[in-house]
Amino acid sequence: MKQNHQMSAPLRRAIDFLKTYDGPEVRIMEVCGTHTHEIFKQGIRQLLSPKITLISGPGCPVCVTPAGYIDRAVALALDHGVTVCTFGDLMRVPGTEMSLSMARGRGGDVRVVYAPEDAEKLAAEHPEKPFAFLSVGFETTTPSSCLAVDHAIRDGLDNFTLLTANKTMPAAYEAMKNSTDLFLYPGHVHAITGLADVKKMQQEGVSGVVAGFTAGELITALAIAVKKYGEGVPFYVNAYPRVVTDEGSPEAKQLVAKYMEPCDAWWRGIGMLPDSGMRLKKAYARFDAAERYALPEGNGKDNPGCHCGDVLQGRCRPEDCPLFGTVCTPVHPTGACMVSSEGACSAYYLYGGEK
């Protein structure tokens, strides 16, 4: 049987380095949920010497979406008769009273789509019905929400809106910088934004490495991070140059700047982070579901037993939550970190935690 034959020499060296590392203790936070998922799926934590600790950060858009947002989406479907279009992950996130899948069970028209443009297309095909797309996500997904609005304008639609809860990663870096020694920055986000934010973090004395998503890319990035950390000088390295450039994607940035502006945003489990969200500009208020249907503000109520906030901030591990694996499982999630495949609790649950 084939076994580990294809591993390249540099990768093997990186693994050996991480396994035998004996320098100062270092904590590394992977901010991004996709990283968290891949790290567990590939068993990367098993390759790290006891001196290296990985912390799962708040970078899963589903996990940081507050219950109050789900409440507003439920209200759109049940009270305002709007067809709510969403990514599948959000369906089972608990709101204060119910999740979107429960709202669908009560007769709400809630549909799973795979891109904001699909929701826009549905709206174009059914001019008689109002549609709202649940626009959550970081820099990677925000441009496609803006593109959907762009198309709605092109198609002259008056029945398409976004319910925005878009967030930006640098706010998470700021909020989390005291919880970790260095960051594993998400490659997808910086493919859009470029490297300005990570340079700024370095100037503030915070180090990190931009990482890709395969096992090899993650291991390489970790080895670089640990090695540089030993030098004791704040640094940043782009370990994903195949995809991430200095300036990022100007088209995507322009598109977002045209339709959206920064705003304060509430992160589930963390609280209010100034300027960490994106909302539609006033000029496009007619595409803003919260404006159009005068949806009440509010952050909703989380299950009081849930430790999601601590998990999201790397203050405790999922197993430390008393609900983990008993009350809270992927089939019956209590907290958002268990719903999304990118949530830390779900990754621990699915892949058996630290094997």
Added chain:
Amino acid sequence: MEALPEQITLAHGAGGKQTSALIHQIFERHFKNSLLTADDAAVLPRPGHQIAMSTDGFVVSPAFFPGGNIGELSICGTVNDLSCMGAKPLYLTCSFIIEEGLEVSKLDRIAASMAETAEKAGAVLVAGDTKVVGKGQADQVFITTTGVGEIVSQNPLSGAKAAPGDAVLVTGDVGRHGCAVLLSRDEYGIDAHVESDCAPLWKPVSAALKAAPDLHVIRDATRGGVGTVLYEIAHQSHVGIRLHSDAIPVDPSVAGVCGMLGLEPLYLACEGRMVMIVPKEEAGAIIDALSVFPDTQGICQIGEVTAEEPERVIMETEIGTQTYLPEPGTELLPRIC
């Protein structure tokens, strides 16, 4: 005899002239054999050994997908279920629930591929039933097939017979059917061509039974895919299963689509793949015997049965770590970023 119009109407299910026109011109024409008569039940020669019987309903949407259609699927499903028990498929019955408005040409294609697939498996269709329901009460056509087979394996096969040290084989690349159906629903805007692996597998299975008389388990990896089957076997036999991720065959297009949607190919349905668990010494003989059949030429060993960690499936990754394969049962939700 009444000529058939282009589309099925409720009258085709009413039992009169139009029903008999449908039966003669579609089903009898395709399924013709000496046991299929116009009487109320088929009279069948009794097989010499124990018989196995299985039934399954098919409601796949869309009814036609790259690499097959619901008719072919309805035969493969039942024939393969019998095969997994070491039973040679002999007789099949089929029941159709047809939505008013279905094009007759589609029904004709479905029936033709059923006949062809049954023939490939060595079985005959001996009886059937047709109901037509109003528009919206079904999705084009639903088919239920029932099959009777004759147990020919010396040794009873069972999911409870996996033993530590056994080899775990899969008869080809995984997840193709599930992926083909997902893509043909056209909700994803993904431009990839993946064909279903849909195939009746009695002939390769019978070759396997000859090559390895001590075969322990055969399971077809339909709904829930290979991952679900492996967990079922691990539970039933109270053993652990260790997989080698770089040995698991996945078509590159399937891998690409799964990567984009955040799905695990091991949990996507197959309709022409068997998981076989066999004493280590017999693995080579099975691989040689099945490599000559077009539908199982991709057979390979993907892991082994272990005594450690009973009831868990462990994945050895390409970077030399070990993780658990997630337990089945959590919904496969496409990821958000």
